[in-house]
Amino acid sequence: MSTKTYNPRTRLATSGARAATEAHLGRRPTGERVSGNLFYAFLLLMISLSMAGLAALIIDAFVEGFPRLGLELFTEPTAPFPEDSGFLNAIVGSLFVIGGVIALVVPLGVGAAIYLEEYADRERWWNRLIELNIQNLAAVPSIVYGILGLAFIVRGPLSLGFVVAAGSITLALLVLPTVILAAREAIRAVPPSIRQASLAVGATQWETIRHQVLPASIPGIATGVILAVGRAIGETAPLLLVGAATFVTFVPEGFFDRYTVLPVQIFNYFARAQQEYIILAAAGIIVMLVMLLAMNSFAIWLRNRYEQRW
Amino acid sequence: MTDKTTAPATHQTEEEERPAVQALPSVEETARESREQRGEPQSETERETLFAVEDLTVRYGKKPAVEDVTFDIYKNNITALIGPSGCGKSTLIRCFNRMNDLIPAASIEGHIRYHGQDLYDPAVDAVEVRKRIGMVFQAPNPFPKSIFENIAFGPRVLGTKKKSDLDDIVEEALTRAALWDDVKDRLDDNAYGMSGGQQQRLCIARSIATKPDVVLMDEPCSALDPISTGKIEDLMMELKKDYSIIVVTHNMQQAARVSDMTAFLMVQLDDDEENPRGRLVEYNQTDKIFTNPADERTEQYVSGRVG
Numbered sequence: 001m002s003t004k005t006y007n008p009r010t011r012l013a014t015s016g017a018r019a020a021t022e023a024h025l026g027r028r029p030t031g032e033r034v035s036g037n038l039f040y041a042f043l044l045l046m047i048s049l050s051m052a053g054l055a056a057l058i059i060d061a062f063v064e065g066f067p068r069l070g071l072e073l074f075t076e077p078t079a080p081f082p083e084d085s086g087f088l089n090a091i092v093g094s095l096f097v098i099g100g101v102i103a104l105v106v107p108l109g110v111g112a113a114i115y116l117e118e119y120a121d122r123e124r125w126w127n128r129l130i131e132l133n134i135q136n137l138a139a140v141p142s143i144v145y146g147i148l149g150l151a152f153i154v155r156g157p158l159s160l161g162f163v164v165a166a167g168s169i170t171l172a173l174l175v176l177p178t179v180i181l182a183a184r185e186a187i188r189a190v191p192p193s194i195r196q197a198s199l200a201v202g203a204t205q206w207e208t209i210r211h212q213v214l215p216a217s218i219p220g221i222a223t224g225v226i227l228a229v230g231r232a233i234g235e236t237a238p239l240l241l242v243g244a245a246t247f248v249t250f251v252p253e254g255f256f257d258r259y260t261v262l263p264v265q266i267f268n269y270f271a272r273a274q275q276e277y278i279i280l281a282a283a284g285i286i287v288m289l290v291m292l293l294a295m296n297s298f299a300i301w302l303r304n305r306y307e308q309r310w
Numbered sequence: 311m312t313d314k315t316t317a318p319a320t321h322q323t324e325e326e327e328r329p330a331v332q333a334l335p336s337v338e339e340t341a342r343e344s345r346e347q348r349g350e351p352q353s354e355t356e357r358e359t360l361f362a363v364e365d366l367t368v369r370y371g372k373k374p375a376v377e378d379v380t381f382d383i384y385k386n387n388i389t390a391l392i393g394p395s396g397c398g399k400s401t402l403i404r405c406f407n408r409m410n411d412l413i414p415a416a417s418i419e420g421h422i423r424y425h426g427q428d429l430y431d432p433a434v435d436a437v438e439v440r441k442r443i444g445m446v447f448q449a450p451n452p453f454p455k456s457i458f459e460n461i462a463f464g465p466r467v468l469g470t471k472k473k474s475d476l477d478d479i480v481e482e483a484l485t486r487a488a489l490w491d492d493v494k495d496r497l498d499d500n501a502y503g504m505s506g507g508q509q510q511r512l513c514i515a516r517s518i519a520t521k522p523d524v525v526l527m528d529e530p531c532s533a534l535d536p537i538s539t540g541k542i543e544d545l546m547m548e549l550k551k552d553y554s555i556i557v558v559t560h561n562m563q564q565a566a567r568v569s570d571m572t573a574f575l576m577v578q579l580d581d582d583e584e585n586p587r588g589r590l591v592e593y594n595q596t597d598k599i600f601t602n603p604a605d606e607r608t609e610q611y612v613s614g615r616v617g
Contacts, residue, residue, distance in 0.1 A: 121414065193451035197513070200407065201464030201520050202441030211463065216454055 058289070065282030073287050078249045078265070082276035087287050089251045093164065093244070093259040094233060094291070096252055100168025101175065101232050102225065108172070109179030109228075110214075110221060116180070117187040118209055138177035145174040146238030154242050162243025165255040170242050171235055175228035182224020186217035215306075222303040226296055233292055236263040262288045357384040360524065360554050361406060365420035368401050368410060375401040376588040379420075381573060388546060388555045390569035390596065392562060394611070397575040398588025399558040400448075403526050405429075406556060407443040408436040441468060444517035445526040449533045450509035452501035452516070457484075457493050460501050460512055464520040479519055487515035488545055507538025514545060518553065525549065527557040531564065543568050562612055565596065572599040574608045 027033075062069075076086025112134075120127040149170030153160055160166045190213050198208040244264040252259045260268075262284060269281035361383040368375045376398030383389045391399040401410065408429060410416040422429045429439055452460050461480040470476055480497070484490040489511045493504070501512055510530060517525055527546070531539040539561075546555055546568050559565050565572050573593040577586045592599060592608045603609045 123414070191451070193447060193449065194453060196409065196412070196445075196447060197451045197453065197516070198463070199412070199437075200409065200440055200445040200447075201467070201516060202437055203463070203467045204437050207467045211467070212453055 061282050061285040061289075063282075065279060065284070065286050068279050068283040069286065073283055077251055078260075080249075082269075082274065082280050085280055087262060087265065087284055089248055090260050090262045090265040090284070091287065091291065092251045093248070094261040096164045096255065096259065097167045097171060097239075097261055098229055098233060098295075100165060100255060101172045102229060104168060104172035105176055105179050105228060106221075106225060109176055109224070110183050112176075112180045113183035113187055113221075114209060114214075117184050118205070118213070134177050134180050138181060142174055142235055143237045143241070145170055146241035148173065149238060149242040160256070162258055163256045164252055164259045166242045167239050167244055167259065167261070168255065170238050171232045174235065174238060175232050178228045178231070179221075179224050182227065183217070183221045186220020186224065187213060189220060190216045218306045219303045222299060222306070226299040226303070229299070230292060230296060233288070233295070234263055236267050239264050240267075262291070357387070359383070360385040360387075360424065362423040362426075363420070364423070366402070366405065366422060367419040368398070368405060369417050369419075370413065371415045373585060374587040376575070379575075379588075379590045381590060381593045383554070383556060384571065385554050386550060386552075387570040388550050388557060388568050390565035390572045391556065391558045391575060392560075392565050392572060392611075393575035393588065393591075394577060395560075396586065396588070397577045399575055400528055401588070402575070403528050403556055403558050406524065406526055407440045407445050409440075409445065411436050441520060442522050443524045443526060444520060444522035445528070446510070446513050446517050446530045448529040450506055450513050452504075452509050452512050454500070454502065456498045457501050457504070457512065458497040461516050461519045464516060468520055483515040483519035484512075486518060486545075486549065487511045488541065488548075489515055505538075507534050507541060510534060510538065510542060511545065514542070514549075518549065522553070524554045524556065527555060529558050529560060532560060539564070562600075562614075566600045569596045572596040574599060574603075574605075574611060576607060576611070 073086045074091065075088055076084065077089040078087075079085045116127070116131060120130075122128065149166060152158060153166045153169050154162060158166075158169075160169075194212050194216065195208055198212045199205070203211070239261055243258065244260050248258060248260040266281045266284040266288070269277040269284065272278075359382045363379055363381050363383070366379040367377045379402060391402060393399055404410045405418065405422060406424075406429070410418065418430055424439075424443075427434070453463060455463075458480055461483050462476045465476060465479045470479065481490060481494075484493060489508060492508060493499075493512075496503075501509065504512060510533070514525070514527075514530070531542050534542065543564065546557065549555060557565075557569065571593065572595075574591045575588045576591045578589050579586055592603060592605045594604070598604075599608060600612050603612060
């Protein structure tokens with residue numbers, strides 16, 4: 001319909017309506033705009049403060065540790081003099097401990113998560129009790145796990161002594177709740193329709209979990225493990241109790257060797273009087289950040305390879 | 311049971327001959343012609359009972375979802391379950407391969423006999439049932455894997471391990487689902503790259519790759535456009551030669567187009583006007599249901615006056 005068929009009165013009404021619409025779509029009230037902008041500014045302030053805090057920490061570590069930055073930090077073990085000392089033994093110690101944590105926490109965490117998500121009947125009180133306990137365990141201070149490790153793993157029933165394995169088991173217990181919770185989220189995120197499709201072709205529940213649910217939830221489980229391992233790398237307090245406190249000058253060669261780890265070494269150096277040790281500790285922080293970034297990048301790359309959508 | 315007077319004798323439980331079927335009044339001539347045009351020879355007398363549903367009641371918790379359903383489903387037929395929302399069609403179809411077992415609150419009374427064997431006998435393993443009775447779901451739900459893996463998963467868990475055998479099975483299933491020509495060059499691509507209609511045909515191919523006896527389809531076209539729907543319907547007519555199909559549909563034209571037998575379910579309240587539950591109102595040959603239903607409620611529903 002073209003406009004020429006309208007009579008003048010209709011045209012007038014149309015233009016009036018258009019004018020009214022334009023007025024309605026006009027600028028927002030000033031007060032609304034100001035409060036919106038204020039909130040935006042507040043958010044910017046918050047994010048800049050967080051970033052500034054992190055940046056200050058990193059810059060401070062770089063400035064303090066600058067005199068000692070160099071490859072020998074990664075290639076030399078602890079020596080009697082700070083000028084000759086590197087972090088090789090602590091790096092290898094950390095890698096051993098973390099390797100042990102991953103080896104323990106992945107099967108335990110994923111197994112527990114599969115049970116809770118796929119098999120446990122929520123109606124039963126013991127399953128609800130288990131769930132509640134796992135959530136609470138995630139909030140227990142890490143020093144408590146250190147005491148537990150000292151009493152049951154280093155001494156007591158397991159009596160392993162102050163060795164790598166004791167550190168791995170203690171840290172694995174510490175991060176296990178985080179891994180279980182993340183793995184449960186990942187398993188829950190697999191749509192029920194995938195499980196139904198699998199069961200409907202005659203697969204058993206185990207085949208469905210093994211071939212459909214687990215592969216689909218690998219990225220989510222990997223994320224949980226990355227977070228957990230990131231936390232485990234930086235843990236100091238429980239490891240002080242289960243043997244990493246000693247001044248170790250050799251590189252551990254197995255899970256039943258004595259050991260030290262990076263954060264404990266840094267803590268140890270900072271507690272000393274000489275300026276050279278303070279510098280070494282700052283350089284140690286850089287080493288730890290590099291290691292953490294390398295491991296996380298690898299894990300994220302691994303996760304993205306398996307990423308899939310539905 | 312309500313209004314069962316015209317349903318073909320449904321109380322028989324053994325595989326005896328079914329004289330009641332022969333006694334049915336002949337279907338209207340027009341309907342018969344349309345059937346013959348579709349190339350479907352009528353062989354009502356030789357129908358073999360596949361499922362005998364006896365006094366089936368399914369409850370979720372204490373609430374009945376479907377109540378007192380009794381009817382027989384025949385081999386190599388397409389049986390349509392129609393009715394308004396909430397009448398228990400989906401609940402009913404999920405009983406045939408024991409998918410309701412997955413809902414902890416669901417409980418079942420009565421019997422479904424499959425070739426004479428009670429599916430809900432404690433000695434029967436639900437996994438064994440599902441190997442013989444496949445299912446296609448409302449929304450396409452391919453596995454987040456390659457097209458090949460989607461089809462091969464079923465045969466593989468049922469014991470086919472050799473790659474060459476799996477290749478053959480995948481090609482046959484995709485060919486039967488009219489999908490082979492579309493996807494033969496990209497079998498290793500993720501199934502999520504296919505269109506919705508293709509995904510649903512992939513799901514049908516997946517369900518027939520295990521060579522089941524029956525294929526259950528729970529509103530297989532409700533998420534699809536009319537062209538994809540047409541393709542799926544053609545596929546159902548094709549598959550009917552080798553499989554028995556039970557299909558739940560909201561689309562009455564679809565039931566009329568593809569099915570041989572139609573069961574009409576409806577929501578009913580109890581005497582206190584409470585506890586809605588599904589009941590079977592009428593079950594008969596599709597032509598009869600759509601052209602000359604015995605029950606007034608069926609007529610109102612199929613003519614679009616209610617529901």
